[in-house]
Amino acid sequence: MQEIGLIVYPDFQVLGLSMCAAFELANAIAGREVYRVSLLSDGGGLVRTSAGFAVDTQPLLTRSFDTLIVMGDNHATSISAQLVAYLGRCAPASRRFGSICTGAFALAEAGLLDGRRATTHWCHARDFQRSYPRIKVEEDRIFINDGKIWTSAGMSACVDLALALVEQDLGSDVARQVSRQLVVYHRRAGGQSQFSVMLELQPRTDRIQAALAYAKENLKAELSVNDLAEVAHLSPRQFSRVFQAETGQSPAKAIENLRVESARLMMESGGHLIDSVAMITGFGDRERMRRAFIRAYGQPPQVIQRASRA
Template identity: 65%
Template sequence: MLRIGIVLYPGFQVMNLAVSTVFEFANLALGKPAYEVALLSEHGGPVPASAGFAVHTQPFDESRFDTVLVVGDNEIIEPSPALLDFVQQAARTSRRIGATCTGAFNLAQAGILDGRRATTHWFFAAKFRHDYPNVALEEDRIFIIDGPVWTSAGMTACIDLALALVEKDFGVEVARQVARKLVVYHRRAGGQSQFSALLELAPRSDRIQTALAYAKQHLHTALSVEQLAEAAHLSPRQFSRTFRAETGQSPAKAVEHLRLEAARLMLESGRHPIDVIARETGFGDRERMRRAFLRAFGQPPQAIRRTTRGEHAQPN
């Protein structure tokens, strides 16, 4: 049985506890108790969450865990010396150590992330980069695996991290069964952006939302302003003006963001050649897509694909 220790502290963000449900349903999928989850804290007993209620925990001791995960909070609470000591010990004695959301700040302060790649909640990325320059932070990631150290982005990304742990331990089919029971994607790839292009655009009117939905369904086509305006039942001039007022950008730029998001997801799936991805997402050819990726992500499509393959190839 694999023992999972989840480290809590006063004010922790309760969403992080969703990882325990992933391990619970892995046990159900396997038909046996493959994981044993323990909630840990400095003193044990009830630990209050930021939501206002408390959960019961066991105190830190000399127990060994296969995997230790440190949760995050809403305010970057200063970790206690005992917490830092515990995670440093866990990094030496556990097979894996990780952090969800802003829990990466705790690992960084303990020195565990020095010289490693990591991610955290995008909202706190600038502070993290300032406070811990020795960590190679990649805030535009869902989760990152660097050897035995795992970190995830904010909030629900902890579920993706936990599903990836299950996949490493018991295979893709078990992780897929768990995801189905939880009614989530099998899991988002670690390299997937924390942002959704449609969420970032945040159109207010039904007409602009309809045009964007049309664009997402027809990325393989040219998608002229006239086409989008027709989908929105507006004149091209009125559509362009309304679109910019609601989203803060031009229709052409918004379509490029949708193309980039779709292309990146296809790259991470690893099932399609780059030339095919360029055609299917409307870039037309790989060179045009390469230039768009360099502008948006600072690296070409091939580099993103290599990174994703490297994460899948990480040993247990």
């Protein structure tokens, strides 16, 4: 059985606790107690969450844990000296340890991330890099695994991290079953961007949302304004006007961004030739995709693919 210690402190982000469900479901699917989760804090007892209610915790213990994870908060608050000392003393003895969101600041303060790759919530990443220049911060990642250290972005990324840990321990099939039980997509790859074109567009009406959802599922198709307008039950002229008003982009630009994002994810996941990616994502040929990548990222797809492989 694997002991997992989740380290919390006052006003920690309550969404981090959702990763416990992944371990709970993994136990049920495996038919045995693979994981036992403990909540830890400086002095033990009740610890207030960001939502205002409190959770019961055990005091930081000298006993070893297979996995230690430091929770994050909304404001990157100061980490207690006791917690920093505990991490420096006990984390290296664990098979793996890591952080969610701003919990990476605690690992960094303990010197555990020096010379390592790490990530955190995108809105704190720049401050994180300035405060700890010896860390290679990759701000646009869902999670990063560097040796025995796992760091993740904020909020819902804790579920992706938990699924990755389950997959490492019990295999991809169990992790897939857990994700189905959680009613989430099978875990996002660690290299996936924290940002999403769909989130950036944020259309207000169901009609434009339906058109975008259709486009995302049919990137290989032509996806003309007439096609999307038909899905939205609007005339092409009315559709273009409403789409621009709601998203701040033309339909053509939004479709290009969706294709670029999908192509990038395919290349980062590995195993895809650039010509194949261009066809699958609707660019049609690699030159058209190259021009779109340069507009979006300032780099051709080959550079991003090589960086991902490295």
